Amino acid sequence: MPSILIIGGGLAGLFAALKLAPHPCTLLSPAPLGEGASSAWAQGGIAAAIGEGDSVESHVADTLVAGAGLCDEAMVRLMASEASDRILDLLEFGVPFDRDLAGKLVQSREAAHSAHRIVRVKGDQAGKAIMAALVQAARAAPSINIIEGAEARELLVEAGVVTGARVRLKGADGALATAELRADATVLATGGIGQLYAVTTNPKESRGDGLAMAAKAGAEIANAEFVQFHPTAIDIGKDPAPLATEALRGEGATLVNNAGERFMLKLHKDAELAPRDVVARGVFAELVAGRRPALDATKAVGAHFPERFPSVYAACKAAGIDPVTQPIPVTPAEHYHMGGVKTDADGRSSLPGLFAIGEVACTGVHGANRLASNSLLEAVVFAARAAEAIKAMGPGGVVEMGTLRPAPEEPDSATGIAELRALMSRYLGVQRTGEGMAHAIGALQALRLGGGSAMLEDMALVALLIATSAYARYESRGGHFRTDFPNADPATQPSTAMPVAALDAFRPAR
Numbered sequence: 001m002p003s004i005l006i007i008g009g010g011l012a013g014l015f016a017a018l019k020l021a022p023h024p025c026t027l028l029s030p031a032p033l034g035e036g037a038s039s040a041w042a043q044g045g046i047a048a049a050i051g052e053g054d055s056v057e058s059h060v061a062d063t064l065v066a067g068a069g070l071c072d073e074a075m076v077r078l079m080a081s082e083a084s085d086r087i088l089d090l091l092e093f094g095v096p097f098d099r100d101l102a103g104k105l106v107q108s109r110e111a112a113h114s115a116h117r118i119v120r121v122k123g124d125q126a127g128k129a130i131m132a133a134l135v136q137a138a139r140a141a142p143s144i145n146i147i148e149g150a151e152a153r154e155l156l157v158e159a160g161v162v163t164g165a166r167v168r169l170k171g172a173d174g175a176l177a178t179a180e181l182r183a184d185a186t187v188l189a190t191g192g193i194g195q196l197y198a199v200t201t202n203p204k205e206s207r208g209d210g211l212a213m214a215a216k217a218g219a220e221i222a223n224a225e226f227v228q229f230h231p232t233a234i235d236i237g238k239d240p241a242p243l244a245t246e247a248l249r250g251e252g253a254t255l256v257n258n259a260g261e262r263f264m265l266k267l268h269k270d271a272e273l274a275p276r277d278v279v280a281r282g283v284f285a286e287l288v289a290g291r292r293p294a295l296d297a298t299k300a301v302g303a304h305f306p307e308r309f310p311s312v313y314a315a316c317k318a319a320g321i322d323p324v325t326q327p328i329p330v331t332p333a334e335h336y337h338m339g340g341v342k343t344d345a346d347g348r349s350s351l352p353g354l355f356a357i358g359e360v361a362c363t364g365v366h367g368a369n370r371l372a373s374n375s376l377l378e379a380v381v382f383a384a385r386a387a388e389a390i391k392a393m394g395p396g397g398v399v400e401m402g403t404l405r406p407a408p409e410e411p412d413s414a415t416g417i418a419e420l421r422a423l424m425s426r427y428l429g430v431q432r433t434g435e436g437m438a439h440a441i442g443a444l445q446a447l448r449l450g451g452g453s454a455m456l457e458d459m460a461l462v463a464l465l466i467a468t469s470a471y472a473r474y475e476s477r478g479g480h481f482r483t484d485f486p487n488a489d490p491a492t493q494p495s496t497a498m499p500v501a502a503l504d505a506f507r508p509a510r
Contacts, residue, residue, distance in 0.1 A: 002184030002393045003400070005164055007152045007210065010037030011127075012358025012379040013189030014134040018093065019387035021143045026181065026399040028150040028167065034135040036205035038191050038359065039376065042127030043245035043311060044110055045097075045120035046090075046380075047373040048083035051107050054115040056080045063374060066112045066275050067367020068478035070223070070494050075364045078345060079374070079381045086380040087119055094133040097121055109250040110372035111273040118373045123308040124245045130376070145399070152209070153178070153454065155186065155217040155354065162186050162217060162353035164399070168407055176407035182400040185353060185390045188214060188341060189383070192359040193227075194240070196463050197334035198418075198425040201233055201243045207455065208462035210360035214341045215465060220350040221497035222362040225470035226338035226479040228370050229430050231255075231279040232295050233333030234315055241333045242315035244295050246372050249273060251308075252300030255283065256327060257291035277369050277479050280332040284430040287331060294327035332430050336375055338366040338479060339466070342496070347386030355390070357383045364494070368478025413456035416447050420459055428467055432482050437471040438508035445503075465497040471508055 004020060006013045009029030017027050030036060049059040059080040064071050087105075091097065097119050098106040109116040121129040138144050150169040155162050164182040171177035190210030194202025215221050232249070233241035249255075249272040255264050267282045268274035274282075286293040297305065305324045306313045316323045341349050341356035343363055349356050358379040365378050427433075427440035444467060448460035475489035476482050498506065 002390060003182070003397045004185045004187065004390055005181055005183035005399050006187045006189055007165060008189030008191060008358070008360075009033045009146075009148075010189060010191050010358060011039035011130065011134065011376060012383045013187070014131075014138050015380050016187060016189065016357060016383040016387045017144045018134065018137055018141060019384045020390065021141050023391060024143045024145065024398055026145040026147065026183070027138070028152060029146065029148050030151045030205050032148050033138065033146060034131050036203045037131065038194070038202050038206055039379065040127050040131040041201065041203070041243065042376055043124035043243055044247050044373045045108070045118040045126035046083075046087065046376045047113070047117050047371070048087050048119055048377065049080060049115070049117050050084050050087065050105065050119075051115065051117055054117050058114055059083070059117060062112060062114050063365065063371045064367075066369050066371035068369050068488070069367065069492070070477065071367035072364025075345060079365050079378055082381045082384075083377055086377070086384060089384070090130060090133070090380070093137045095121070095130050108247050110246045111249060111279065112270070112275045112371055118247065120247070122310065124247060124311045127376070128311075152213065155213045156180060156182070157217050157351070160352065162351050165213070171404050177404040178407045179404045180402035182402070185355060185393060187347070187386060187390075188354065188356040188360050189358045190360045193337045193462055193466070194334045196421060196424050196459060196466070197429070198421040199233065199331060200240050200334040201230055202240055202334065204240070207459055209458060210356070211340060211462045211465065212458035214349065214354065214356065215461060215497070215500050217351060217354070218499070219354060220342040221339065221465055222342035223339035223368070223494055224465045224497040225473050225495065226368045227334060227428070227466065228276055228336040228338060228479045229280040229332040230335035231276060231283045231332050232330040234312075234319070235329040235331040236319040236321075241331070242312075244312050244328050244330060245309065248295060248297050248301065248309060248312065251297070253295050253297035254300070255279070255293060255330070256296050257286045257293055259291060263293070275369055276372065277481065280430050281481060283330060284332050293330055295330050296327040297323055298325055298327065336370050338362070338368065338370055339469070339497075343382070345385060346389035347382050348389065355386045357386050368480065410453040410455070411451075413453040416450065416452045416456045417459065420444065420447055420456070420463060424463055424466075428463070428470060430481065432470060432480070433484050434471065434482070437467055441467050441471065441506070441508050461500065461503070464503050468503065468506055469495055469497050
């Protein structure tokens, strides 16, 4: 059995570690286990075609439609087919999914799904409950060596093979140190890129670290331009922005502007239940026009709000909003990255020794636009498959940690990071233009090469992968919408981000 290093303590990393048991592995988490992971904030649940009248074929069809022509159908079918087995795994790990009086799992409906197929916990508590169960299971598993407060900064590559990572962590004296961790199989499970944007639902740890490490090591990055904006982040000025789950719209909540108009009725036949990119653009248009958009659940949910959607209710009440009687002000926020490290069906990247799972990976199942609640499903399906592939690699050993060395001090880059986030929200957000993206690329290059902290350099690198990929796509599709090319190109294909070395020479036409 190979020595195994898992970088990331969210759903994908924990699930892979548990599926590897009893084989030993080392799991790194930058925050205390269970914190700093987007998975813990997921409200809707996990999509799985296990209800009466539903089918794997229907789940596949809905996913393909949402993905706007860029999904890998074989990967989508694989994911949907293995959903029921992964739900059973989660039940065995102690996840308390909602059940009805007959003991059957309760399933809700979300936008662009043709059936009630979202397995949930207490309405909007799925991510929190799933993570709590997996954290407890991981802490109890003798095969999992957990190192908290450790950030991987660089992949180690020898003769084209990934052999571990260089890590920043606290030494025995409490001071920051760096060390090399050697492994036969390194698994990236580092999550998304939300903190590249000024408004996001992602935790502060979601900076695209895994993408930066993989890109610098030479791994192939796919579909980087496709960024999903959740249409109903709660607009109260918090960073990260709390989320008003899509399940609210599935229960009948409507989107209205300050004139009381249901503006989605004129934009899509499914109105509030249209694909997320369509709804996000509808909400964005109302904001730009000065007609403040809001989610009105007063009739659909009303007095039942506190018990049916406790997370949303608490966030609203903390901001002085009573969702039982008042519409909730909303805004689009960066929520999920469809692009990532390109992998096969078993999580293998283009570099030997490197696997990627969860949001940092691009398996092809999301295409240009992720279907709601397919993200947690993708994480557990491909984490399990990666675990099986690693088990088949043959004999190995335990992860070896090299000598701890003092970590160099890094300059304060708060101003540069704030500038980067503003650039991405303005020019690489819900709507994009070639001129705007060209400006952003120049500014991001200056931030990347301006001598800031390693964190700023890596964030700028990932932002550039997104920006240059978006600039090169002369169409609108899914999460990528250009006002100068508003139509889809039938001949379009999935994309590959340019290599890091080519970014330095890239100069967009003005």
